Amino acid sequence: MVSAKMYELGTKKSTIRTIFEFGRKRAAEVGEENIFDFSLGNPNVPTPDFVRDAAIEILKTYEPAQVHGYTVAPGNPNVRDTLAKSINARFGTNFAVKNIFITSGAAAAITICFKALAEPGDEFITFAPYFPEYKVFVESVGAELKVVKPRPEDWQIDFDDFKRLLSPKTKAVIINSPNNPSGAVYSAETIKQLTDILKDYGQEIFLICDEPYRELAYGVDVPWVTDYYENTLVCYSYSKSFSLPGERIGYIVVPDEVADFNKIFGAIAGAARVLTHVNAPSLWQLVVAKCAGKAVDITPYERNGKILYDGLIAAGFECVKPQGAFYLFPKALEADDYAFCERAKKYDLLLVPGADFGAPGYFRAAYCIKTETIERSLPLFKKLATEYLS
Amino acid sequence: MVSAKMYELGTKKSTIRTIFEFGRKRAAEVGEENIFDFSLGNPNVPTPDFVRDAAIEILKTYEPAQVHGYTVAPGNPNVRDTLAKSINARFGTNFAVKNIFITSGAAAAITICFKALAEPGDEFITFAPYFPEYKVFVESVGAELKVVKPRPEDWQIDFDDFKRLLSPKTKAVIINSPNNPSGAVYSAETIKQLTDILKDYGQEIFLICDEPYRELAYGVDVPWVTDYYENTLVCYSYSKSFSLPGERIGYIVVPDEVADFNKIFGAIAGAARVLTHVNAPSLWQLVVAKCAGKAVDITPYERNGKILYDGLIAAGFECVKPQGAFYLFPKALEADDYAFCERAKKYDLLLVPGADFGAPGYFRAAYCIKTETIERSLPLFKKLATEYLS
Numbered sequence: 001m002v003s004a005k006m007y008e009l010g011t012k013k014s015t016i017r018t019i020f021e022f023g024r025k026r027a028a029e030v031g032e033e034n035i036f037d038f039s040l041g042n043p044n045v046p047t048p049d050f051v052r053d054a055a056i057e058i059l060k061t062y063e064p065a066q067v068h069g070y071t072v073a074p075g076n077p078n079v080r081d082t083l084a085k086s087i088n089a090r091f092g093t094n095f096a097v098k099n100i101f102i103t104s105g106a107a108a109a110i111t112i113c114f115k116a117l118a119e120p121g122d123e124f125i126t127f128a129p130y131f132p133e134y135k136v137f138v139e140s141v142g143a144e145l146k147v148v149k150p151r152p153e154d155w156q157i158d159f160d161d162f163k164r165l166l167s168p169k170t171k172a173v174i175i176n177s178p179n180n181p182s183g184a185v186y187s188a189e190t191i192k193q194l195t196d197i198l199k200d201y202g203q204e205i206f207l208i209c210d211e212p213y214r215e216l217a218y219g220v221d222v223p224w225v226t227d228y229y230e231n232t233l234v235c236y237s238y239s240k241s242f243s244l245p246g247e248r249i250g251y252i253v254v255p256d257e258v259a260d261f262n263k264i265f266g267a268i269a270g271a272a273r274v275l276t277h278v279n280a281p282s283l284w285q286l287v288v289a290k291c292a293g294k295a296v297d298i299t300p301y302e303r304n305g306k307i308l309y310d311g312l313i314a315a316g317f318e319c320v321k322p323q324g325a326f327y328l329f330p331k332a333l334e335a336d337d338y339a340f341c342e343r344a345k346k347y348d349l350l351l352v353p354g355a356d357f358g359a360p361g362y363f364r365a366a367y368c369i370k371t372e373t374i375e376r377s378l379p380l381f382k383k384l385a386t387e388y389l390s
Numbered sequence: 391m392v393s394a395k396m397y398e399l400g401t402k403k404s405t406i407r408t409i410f411e412f413g414r415k416r417a418a419e420v421g422e423e424n425i426f427d428f429s430l431g432n433p434n435v436p437t438p439d440f441v442r443d444a445a446i447e448i449l450k451t452y453e454p455a456q457v458h459g460y461t462v463a464p465g466n467p468n469v470r471d472t473l474a475k476s477i478n479a480r481f482g483t484n485f486a487v488k489n490i491f492i493t494s495g496a497a498a499a500i501t502i503c504f505k506a507l508a509e510p511g512d513e514f515i516t517f518a519p520y521f522p523e524y525k526v527f528v529e530s531v532g533a534e535l536k537v538v539k540p541r542p543e544d545w546q547i548d549f550d551d552f553k554r555l556l557s558p559k560t561k562a563v564i565i566n567s568p569n570n571p572s573g574a575v576y577s578a579e580t581i582k583q584l585t586d587i588l589k590d591y592g593q594e595i596f597l598i599c600d601e602p603y604r605e606l607a608y609g610v611d612v613p614w615v616t617d618y619y620e621n622t623l624v625c626y627s628y629s630k631s632f633s634l635p636g637e638r639i640g641y642i643v644v645p646d647e648v649a650d651f652n653k654i655f656g657a658i659a660g661a662a663r664v665l666t667h668v669n670a671p672s673l674w675q676l677v678v679a680k681c682a683g684k685a686v687d688i689t690p691y692e693r694n695g696k697i698l699y700d701g702l703i704a705a706g707f708e709c710v711k712p713q714g715a716f717y718l719f720p721k722a723l724e725a726d727d728y729a730f731c732e733r734a735k736k737y738d739l740l741l742v743p744g745a746d747f748g749a750p751g752y753f754r755a756a757y758c759i760k761t762e763t764i765e766r767s768l769p770l771f772k773k774l775a776t777e778y779l780s
Contacts, residue, residue, distance in 0.1 A: 248671055
C-alpha cells in the first residue's frame with residue numbers, strides 16, 4: 001500500500017535516536033541531572049539577542065506582505081545581495097545576487113545539490129567519519145555514496161584511498177569541515193591537495209562543501225574552498241552559528257566559475273522545486289540578512305571542548321584535539337565501539353558509536369551541553385576507563 | 391554534467407511566470423496603476439495582527455531554545471495536540487498528537503504524501519481544472535497523473551470520466567476544494583458520490599485532500615472529508631488563511647482509520663526525510679498553535695469576487711459564481727484561450743489560460759488584488775468583450 005522504501009526510511013530507528021530515547025527513560029528513573037547525554041548535536045548556546053531583536057523589529061516595522069509573502073524560489077534578491085556582500089567582505093570573493101540560492105537549512109542545501117547533479121549511475125565520494133544522512137540523501141537521488149576510509153591520526157584525508165575511489169562515475173565530492181563527528185578542520189594543505197587531485201583528474205567533478213559549522217572553529221582557519229577550486233558549491237546553514245536549527249535557514253553559493261553556471265543554477269532550481277522547496281522561510285531570510293556578518297560567541301563551545309578533551313586525556317583516552325564544531329571523536333577503549341558505548345551506559349554516559357559515522361573503533365561525544373554536566377561526567381569517564389586500563 | 395530533468399524543471403518558464411514578467415515590463419513602461427494583473431495567487435489581505443502579535447510574544451517571552459530548537463520531525467507535540475483539538479472542536483473528529491504531521495506548507499504536505507505512497511507503476515487521479523504542480527510533484531515520485539475531464543457547468547466532478555480512469559494502478563485520488571483555479575467548492579453530494587465510488591471499487595485507494603483554501607469559502611460549507619471516507623489524508627496550509635505563504639507552514643492529518651495507520655505515518659516520515667524536511671519552521675509551529683481556531687476576515691476576497699463576477703457577467707462573460715478561494719474561471723471568448731489571453735494583454739489585462747490547468751477554453755482571474763484595481767479593470771473587460779460580442 002505504501003512505498004516500502006519510504007516506510008523503511010521513516011521507521012528504522014537511528015542509533016542516535018535509540019540512545020536519546022534510552023536517556024529520556026533513564027532521566028525519568030534517576031533524574032535529569034544524573035544523565036550525561038553526549039548524543040545530540042543540538043546547539044545549547046542560546047540564539048544571540050541580536051537575532052531575536054532583528055526578528056521583532058522586522059515584525060513590528062515592515063509591511064506584513066513584505067515579511068510573509070512568497071519570495072522567488074532562490075530567495076529575496078535584497079537578502080541575497082546582502083549575503084553575497086557579507087561573504088565577499090569576509091573572503092575577498094566577488095559574489096552577487098545570482099550566486100546565492102537561499103534554502104531551508106543545510107540538509108535542504110546539500111540534498112538540492114545532490115538532486116541537481118545526479119544522473120543514473122553517478123557516484124558521490126565523501127570521507128569517513130561522515131554525517132550518516134549523506135548516504136540517505138545521496139541514495140534518495142539515485143546515486144551511490146563511496147566512502148574514503150578515515151585517517152585517525154588527525155582526521156584529515158587519506159588521499160591514497162581517495163584516489164582509489166575516484167572514477168569516471170564520480171559526479172561530486174562532499175566535504176564537511178569543521179567536521180561532524182570528528183571535530184577536525186581541513187587545513188589549507190588538505191584542501192590544496194584535494195583540489196589539486198580533482199583538477200588533475202581530467203574530468204569535471206563538483207566539490208560540495210557542507211559548512212554548517214564554519215563559524216565554530218577554535219584558533220584555526222577554515223579555508224574558503226572556492227579560492228582553491230572553481231567547481232565548488234558551498235552549502236551553509238545558520239542552525240549552529242545562530243542556534244536556529246528549528247527555523248531551517250541556509251544557502252547555497254554557486255560561483256560564476258562552476259562548469260556551466262546557468263545549467264547548474266537551473267538544475268538547482270528544478271531540484272528545489274520537486275524537493276518541496278517553494279522558498280526558504282521568508283521572515284528568516286530577512287533576519288539573517290539583518291544579522292549578516294555579526295560575530296557569534298563560540299567561547300562556551302571552546303571551553304566545553306577543552307574541559308572534555310583534557311578530562312578524557314587525563315582519564316587515559318586517545319583523542320585528536322578539538323578544532324571545530326562541537327564534537328570530540330576519541331578512540332573507544334575496545335575494538336567494538338558498540339560494546340564500548342553499551343558499557344558507558346552503565347555510568348549513564350550516552351555516547352554514539354563511531355561505526356555509525358563510518359569509523360568503527362571510535363565514539364562521538366557532543367559537547368554542546370552544560371559545562372557543569374561535562375565537569376561532573378569526568379569522574380565517570382575515569383571510572384569507565386579504569387575498567388579497561390587498570 | 392547536471393541532471394537534464396532537473397535543469398528542465400528549473401528553467402522551463404511557466405505561463406504564469408511569463409505573464410508576470412510581461413506585467414513587470416509593462417508596469418515600467420505605462421505605470422503600475424495601469425496594469426491589471428490577475429495572474430498570481432498571492433494573498434493580498436494582510437497577515438492578521440493576532441499572528442504578528444503571537445510571533446512577537448513568543449520571541450519576547452519564551453526561552454530561545456524552546457522557540458528555535460529542532461523539533462521532532464512530525465512537529466512539536468504540544469503544537470500538534472493544540473491543532474488536533476482545534477480540528478476536533480470544529481469538525482467533531484477525534485484526532486490526537488499522533489494524527490498530525492506538521493509540514494513546510496501544503497506543497498510539502500502533498501509531495502510528502504505522494505512520495506510516501508508511490509510505488510513504481512502507480513497512478514494518481516485528479517480533476518481538471520487542477521493546480522499544474524500536481525503533475526510535476528506526482529511525476530517526481532515516479533508515478534503518473536491521470537486527469538479527469540472538467541465539468542464546466544459547475545466545476546464539480548465528471549463521475550463517468552472518473553470511473554473510466556479508475557484502475558488497479560490507482561494509488562490515490564487528489565482533490566482540491568475550494569479549488570484553484572475554478573473557485574468551486576465540492577458539495578457534500580459531490581464528496582458523497584466520489585467516496586461511494588471509491589468504497590465500491592474494491593481496492594484500497596487514498597483520497598488526498600489539498601485544502602489550502604479551506605477557510606476561503608463564501609456562504610457554502612466545505613465538507614470535512616474524513617467524515618465520508620476512512621482512507622483520507624488532509625493537507626492544510628496557513629499560506630492563504632493567515633497570509634503567510636512565505637513562511638511555509640501547514641500539516642497533514644493522518645486519521646487512525648486510514649488503511650494501516652502505522653505504515654502510512656512511517657512512510658510519511660521517510661518521505662519527509664528525503665524531501666529535505668527536518669522539521670517545519672519551529673517559530674511558526676508555535677505561532678499557528680497560539681492562533682489555532684481564530685477567525686480570519688475573508689470579506690475582502692468575497693467582495694472582490696462579487697465585483698469581478700458581476701462586472702464580467704455584465705460585460706457578457708459566462709462564469710460559474712465564486713464559491714471559494716480567490717479565483718474566477720470564466721469561459722474565454724474564443725475557443726483558443728491562449729489567443730484570448732494574448733488579446734486581453736492589449737488592455738493590460740493579465741489573465742492565465744485555462745489550458746494551463748487542464749481546461750482549455752477558459753481563463754483564470756485571481757482576484758486577490760486591490761478592489762480599486764478590479765473596479766478600474768471592468769471597463770477594459772467590457773471593451774475586450776465588445777471585440778468579440780458586438
